[in-house]
Amino acid sequence: MASAHDVAKLILERKSSLEAYKLQKLVYYCQAWNLVATDEPLFTEPIKAWENGPVVGLLFNSHRGRRNLAPHDLPEGSSERLTSLEGALIDAVLDTYGDLTSDELVELTHRESPWADAWARSEVSDRINHHSMREYYARVSALPAHRRRPDQFVPHLPDARVTYVCPDDISAILSDDDDETPPASLLEAVRRARANLG
Known part of the structure; x- marks a missing residue:
C-alpha cells in the first residue's frame, strides 16, 4: 500500500511546487475520493482535524517549518509505489481541486462534515475517520449535478468499483x-x- 508521502510526492511532481497547506488538503481529498471509488484507503496514516483543516501528521513532520514544497523536499516519498489507477485518481483530484488556493481549500474542508464533526468533538486534533469521509463524499457524488451546491466538487473518478445512489x-x-x-x-x-x- 502507498503512503501519504507517496501520494504527496506524486502531487508535487504534477504541480512542481505547492504551499504546504495546499498539499495537505490535496492529500486529504485523494484519500477521501479513493475511499469513495474503491471502498479502500489509499494510505494508512491517520488524518487529523487541525485548526486549518485536515492534516496528515507524519507528512507534516516531514515538511515542518517549510511554507512551499517541491518534490525533492519529500525524499521519503516515491510516486513509483502508486498503481496506475491510484495515479489516475490523484490526477482526477488535482483536475478538480488543484486550481483552488490554500485558503479556498481550508474554507472548503471547514464546510464539509468530516472535518467539522471531528473538530467539534475535541477542537484539538481529533482523527477524521474513513467512514465519515466515505459517507460524506459518497453522498455528494450520488447527488445529481443540479442538486449539488457550487462548492460541492466531484472528480471524474477512474474505474470506480463502487457506485452510490441517492x-x-x-x-x-x-x-x-x-x-x-x-x-x-x-x-x-x-x-x-x-x-x-x-
Whole structure:
C-alpha cells in the first residue's frame, strides 16, 4: 500500500511546487475520493482535524517549518509505489481541486462534515475517520449535478468499483415505465435514471 508521502510526492511532481497547506488538503481529498471509488484507503496514516483543516501528521513532520514544497523536499516519498489507477485518481483530484488556493481549500474542508464533526468533538486534533469521509463524499457524488451546491466538487473518478445512489436515483428507477429493454443491472438502471434526470 502507498503512503501519504507517496501520494504527496506524486502531487508535487504534477504541480512542481505547492504551499504546504495546499498539499495537505490535496492529500486529504485523494484519500477521501479513493475511499469513495474503491471502498479502500489509499494510505494508512491517520488524518487529523487541525485548526486549518485536515492534516496528515507524519507528512507534516516531514515538511515542518517549510511554507512551499517541491518534490525533492519529500525524499521519503516515491510516486513509483502508486498503481496506475491510484495515479489516475490523484490526477482526477488535482483536475478538480488543484486550481483552488490554500485558503479556498481550508474554507472548503471547514464546510464539509468530516472535518467539522471531528473538530467539534475535541477542537484539538481529533482523527477524521474513513467512514465519515466515505459517507460524506459518497453522498455528494450520488447527488445529481443540479442538486449539488457550487462548492460541492466531484472528480471524474477512474474505474470506480463502487457506485452510490441517492433518493432521486431510486425514485427515478421506480417510476421508470419505459417499455424498452430492461436494464441488465442496477448500475445500468442508475445510469439511465440519472440521464433522464439530466
